[in-house]
Amino acid sequence: MSRILMKGNEAFAEAAIRAGVRCYFGYPITPQNEIPEYMSHALPEAGGAFIQAESELAAVSMAFGASASGGRVFISTSSPGLALMQEGMGFLCSAETPLVALNVSRGGPGVGGIQPGQADYIQATRGGYNGDAKLLVFAPAGIQECVDLLYKAFDIAEEYRNPVLILADGMMGQMMEPVELPEPKGITPEDKLNETRPWAITGTDAHPGRNVVFSLRMQPDELEAHVEKLFEKYRRAEQELVKWQEYDLEDAEVVFVAFGTVSRLCLEAMELLGEQGIKAGLIRPISLWPYPYQAFDKLGSKTKLVVSAELSMGQMIEDVKLGVKGRWPVALVHRTGGIVPGSREIADKTRKLLEGLK
Amino acid sequence: MDAFLRDMAEGPRKIAVVGHFGTGKTEFAVSLAFALAAGGISPLALVDLDIENPYFRSREQGDNLEQAGVRVYSDAYGGKSATELQTLDPAIRAPLEDERCRVICDLGGDPEGARLLNQYTRYFREDARLLFVVNKNRPGTDTAEKALGQLRSIEAMTGLSVTGLISNTHLLRLTGREEVLEGWTFTRELSRETGIPALCACCPKALLPELADADLPLFPLGLYMRPTYLDRPV
Numbered sequence: 001m002s003r004i005l006m007k008g009n010e011a012f013a014e015a016a017i018r019a020g021v022r023c024y025f026g027y028p029i030t031p032q033n034e035i036p037e038y039m040s041h042a043l044p045e046a047g048g049a050f051i052q053a054e055s056e057l058a059a060v061s062m063a064f065g066a067s068a069s070g071g072r073v074f075i076s077t078s079s080p081g082l083a084l085m086q087e088g089m090g091f092l093c094s095a096e097t098p099l100v101a102l103n104v105s106r107g108g109p110g111v112g113g114i115q116p117g118q119a120d121y122i123q124a125t126r127g128g129y130n131g132d133a134k135l136l137v138f139a140p141a142g143i144q145e146c147v148d149l150l151y152k153a154f155d156i157a158e159e160y161r162n163p164v165l166i167l168a169d170g171m172m173g174q175m176m177e178p179v180e181l182p183e184p185k186g187i188t189p190e191d192k193l194n195e196t197r198p199w200a201i202t203g204t205d206a207h208p209g210r211n212v213v214f215s216l217r218m219q220p221d222e223l224e225a226h227v228e229k230l231f232e233k234y235r236r237a238e239q240e241l242v243k244w245q246e247y248d249l250e251d252a253e254v255v256f257v258a259f260g261t262v263s264r265l266c267l268e269a270m271e272l273l274g275e276q277g278i279k280a281g282l283i284r285p286i287s288l289w290p291y292p293y294q295a296f297d298k299l300g301s302k303t304k305l306v307v308s309a310e311l312s313m314g315q316m317i318e319d320v321k322l323g324v325k326g327r328w329p330v331a332l333v334h335r336t337g338g339i340v341p342g343s344r345e346i347a348d349k350t351r352k353l354l355e356g357l358k
Numbered sequence: 359m360d361a362f363l364r365d366m367a368e369g370p371r372k373i374a375v376v377g378h379f380g381t382g383k384t385e386f387a388v389s390l391a392f393a394l395a396a397g398g399i400s401p402l403a404l405v406d407l408d409i410e411n412p413y414f415r416s417r418e419q420g421d422n423l424e425q426a427g428v429r430v431y432s433d434a435y436g437g438k439s440a441t442e443l444q445t446l447d448p449a450i451r452a453p454l455e456d457e458r459c460r461v462i463c464d465l466g467g468d469p470e471g472a473r474l475l476n477q478y479t480r481y482f483r484e485d486a487r488l489l490f491v492v493n494k495n496r497p498g499t500d501t502a503e504k505a506l507g508q509l510r511s512i513e514a515m516t517g518l519s520v521t522g523l524i525s526n527t528h529l530l531r532l533t534g535r536e537e538v539l540e541g542w543t544f545t546r547e548l549s550r551e552t553g554i555p556a557l558c559a560c561c562p563k564a565l566l567p568e569l570a571d572a573d574l575p576l577f578p579l580g581l582y583m584r585p586t587y588l589d590r591p592v
Binding site for chain 1: 379380411412413414441493495496497500528529530532585586587588590591592
């Protein structure tokens, strides 16, 4: 299959359809509006259902219902929209209902702005919902990677019976890139749903007895046992789903840690530092939860500094410190408010931090 | 100045750039503005009429264009607002009225984006041209039928006729000689079907040596809108 040129948001919508999505519920918010726009015409053509909800809270609730009845469901939004969806995310985790959600994130807090941001990291990895639960979170650094992650995410969500969140910032939604789209997957026929999703509410003709998808557990011992069961899945995720990529770690004097758009900036900053005789490397987490803490164990004696580069006031840096375990100094290079720094700015700030160590 | 640029410098004064969403209209419009400015064309204005996209709008090159001698018009906030407010600077009419000023108008994609031209229609009835940018690698214009559908819908929306075709088939950093040549063949096919002249084939500046022997009117693209870090393969 040949490559075509697509805007991120168009490619994400098409990838979801090719992954077998037939239900999409959304509410417009920049910078992801091309997704509901695309879904509004492409999903009915694919035999699916597109509904523009009256709010993000309604969208996630519709998604909950469609998934509970066995549908392969996709929702997308941007930062303030995901804040509204938090209640639903907790319910989906508790009710063990699969879902893939995409956050094309922008600047915050509050309504914030519409330029790219990464200040939803804490929300994504620690949750803005109540209770003990985790989202399985992946952060692509390009359109092709996002398409590939989305394509797989639905299988992960269904295997774990837990929502998967793809955190792609606004730049990725709005930029264009050549992309190779995956082959369309078949969808599970309705009369086979009982085999693939025996827990789903598909009518008593399809399964004996009644299925109930719920999150209310009034008995403390029952609730504790349920949460323990959820955390068995999360411990398995920590074994199976951790994903990261390393660049030039060997001999690196300074190691950047960055995800999404910022990792590309760091790759350019590494070249600029190299021109000044400073060897720099990069750890690019792809799974944000579970976080690749083990990536830091590979850093050697030449490393003098670990730099968390972020489009926020410093959120991932908390995980970087957990991975570093006090072995190297950790510093932050960042911009916020929707400003994407230049690679020169990142390189200059990093050089100054290194000089400050001496 | 080559023949294409001379035509842009001396032909009809008002140039509107239209086409399917994501074909590279903005990159073409900005490169054309820099090229005309470098060729000494003054006064020269670039009017950013894209109120569809929140990112990658020609106003982002506003400071650089102004430095090169191009007047830039966009939203009512002097192009400094990073919003998608559907506001336009009332001063946009100034360069359109000013008969000494050459104007490039960069529209949003699709008929919906081109709709903005409707409030300026009277300026485009004469001494004006409507350039349609074609990129064969975009799924919405990858066949002559689809590209023609886009072209006719834009004409229907604006009540204006497309006067020239701009070939801009590319794959960003993966663009090679083949893309440029195939794109030109495709645009010429559209030209034969419509009778609208194919004016040039856009080519990233770095690729020009590879096409030195090719017999087609190349227009060098500066890739001003594309930050280099976006082309770091991860």
